[in-house]
Amino acid sequence: MPQYVAFLRAINVGGRRASSQQLAACLEAAGLDKVANFRASGNLIFDAPRASESALTQRVDHALTNGLGFHVRAFLRTAAQVRAIADF
Numbered sequence: 001m002p003q004y005v006a007f008l009r010a011i012n013v014g015g016r017r018a019s020s021q022q023l024a025a026c027l028e029a030a031g032l033d034k035v036a037n038f039r040a041s042g043n044l045i046f047d048a049p050r051a052s053e054s055a056l057t058q059r060v061d062h063a064l065t066n067g068l069g070f071h072v073r074a075f076l077r078t079a080a081q082v083r084a085i086a087d088f
Contacts, residue, residue: 001033001046002031003079006060008072011042018068020041030059045079 008023010016020037023044027035033047048056057076064072 002050004056004083005035005038005079006044006046006074006075006076008042008064011072013030016068016070016072022068023064026079027060029067030063031083032063037048042049051082 006027011018020040020042023042024035024037027044027046029031035044035046037043038045048059051059053076057074060076061072061075064074
């Protein structure tokens with residue numbers, strides 16, 4: 001199963017606060033696997049079945065917005081894409 005990283009936009013600024021546990025719980029409730037927080041960054045790592053990037057992004061956005069009560073936008077990258085950037 002592919003591993004992804006969700007980079008969250010404008011989380012924990014202003015009144016848009018959420019704990020690492022809350023963020024992870026949102027994705028777990030959406031049925032995503034092996035959800036983990038990346039340090040205290042507000043970004044999440046998870047496993048998900050292969051799907052189109054837009055469908056998976058919508059799933060993550062919807063899960064976070066419903067779970068937290070405010071709109072959260074995420075952009076996703078595969079673990080391989082993140083590794084390639086880090087190795088650059």
